[in-house]
Amino acid sequence: MSLTQQTDDRTLVLADGNAIPRLGLGVWQIPDGPSCVDAVRWALELGYRHIDTAQAYGNEESVGRGLRESGVPRDEVFITTKFFPRRKDPVAQIERSLQRLGVERVDLYIIHWPQDGPTWAWPGMERARELGHTRSIGVSNFSRSDLEEVIAVATSRPVVDQVQFSPFEYRRALLDVAKRLDIAIEAYSPLGTGRHLGNATVANIAAEVARTPAQVLLRWGLQRGTVVIPKSTHRERIAENAAVFDFTLTVEQMARLDALDRSGGTKRALERPWW
Numbered sequence: 001m002s003l004t005q006q007t008d009d010r011t012l013v014l015a016d017g018n019a020i021p022r023l024g025l026g027v028w029q030i031p032d033g034p035s036c037v038d039a040v041r042w043a044l045e046l047g048y049r050h051i052d053t054a055q056a057y058g059n060e061e062s063v064g065r066g067l068r069e070s071g072v073p074r075d076e077v078f079i080t081t082k083f084f085p086r087r088k089d090p091v092a093q094i095e096r097s098l099q100r101l102g103v104e105r106v107d108l109y110i111i112h113w114p115q116d117g118p119t120w121a122w123p124g125m126e127r128a129r130e131l132g133h134t135r136s137i138g139v140s141n142f143s144r145s146d147l148e149e150v151i152a153v154a155t156s157r158p159v160v161d162q163v164q165f166s167p168f169e170y171r172r173a174l175l176d177v178a179k180r181l182d183i184a185i186e187a188y189s190p191l192g193t194g195r196h197l198g199n200a201t202v203a204n205i206a207a208e209v210a211r212t213p214a215q216v217l218l219r220w221g222l223q224r225g226t227v228v229i230p231k232s233t234h235r236e237r238i239a240e241n242a243a244v245f246d247f248t249l250t251v252e253q254m255a256r257l258d259a260l261d262r263s264g265g266t267k268r269a270l271e272r273p274w275w
């Protein structure tokens with residue numbers, strides 16, 4: 001039996017036994033400072049229990065401040081940060097992240113992208129977990145071949161691959177292989193960094209279910225089995241993006257969204273890597 005199973009609509013149990021909330025707030029491109037503190041605090045006030053940041057985003061301090069200002073207990077919130085692979089040592093870098101965040105450990109630490117190959121940083125990621133700096137470890141922007149390479153050298157396998165994933169980037173072959181390897185897919189840019197919100201098919205389906213385009217895209221990601229991490233700096237949108245657990249898209253609506261795929265159902269994580 002696969003360990004990566006849904007316990008309910010809102011939570012996924014990862015292959016290492018840790019539970020991840022299936023909705024998180026992404027904070028890429030939110031500057032360190034009040035806008036990031038507010039977004040994190042609002043999300044937690046509105047019921048989010050998962051924040052996705054990264055060393056490269058430069059806003060870990062504000063994430064920590066938002067967490068403390070929200071008053072939500074630390075152990076109720078799932079925090080992800082990402083190793084910036086232009087640095088050398090995942091352990092040294094997570095120790096800095098923990099200081100900036102003001103927490104004793106994070107819940108998930110992932111390699112941000114496979115720069116200079118998928119395997120060299122993995123022993124350091126495993127060490128970070130052994131030291132108790134993170135509860136789970138994973139990867140991001142890893143294609144099928146990258147996953148296979150890292151698993152071949154791993155003592156403990158990645159439990160997550162965070163990739164660009166939406167109806168327009170429906171990486172069906174990567175999703176299938178991840179399922180087989182017991183690796184959860186986290187859907188980043190689930191709204192296409194805003195670009196997919198104006199699509200006519202998405203708008204039509206939104207009208208059919210009396211929801212918004214953002215809610216339709218996020219619901220598609222949930223029904224495809226992924227964790228979704230939309231970003232917004234607006235309180236009302238953060239609330240809107242969380243209201244995705246009380247409706248269902250039909251098989252026919254899902255199929256119309258699937259047909260928007262421009263990735264060719266690829267096993268690749270990204271069409272144009274930036275590293």
Ligand SMILES: NC(=O)c1ccc[n+]([C@@H]2O[C@H](COP(=O)([O-])OP(=O)(O)OC[C@H]3O[C@@H](n4cnc5c(N)ncnc54)[C@H](OP(=O)(O)O)[C@@H]3O)[C@@H](O)[C@H]2O)c1
Pocket residue numbers: 025026027028029052053112140141162163187188189190191192193194195197212214215229230231232233234237238240241
């Ligand atoms: N691992 C990686 O390499 C990687 C790469 C990219 C992203 N990510 C993660 O994934 C997260 C989400 O991806 P993303 O930041 O690219 O973008 P996204 O969540 O796909 O879309 C965010 C954009 O949509 C707008 N928006 C959000 N909710 C909306 C709503 N309900 N109605 C209308 N507009 C809405 C936001 O504007 P406002 O903010 O103005 O509301 C923003 O411009 C990131 O923040 C990051 O945590 C990871």
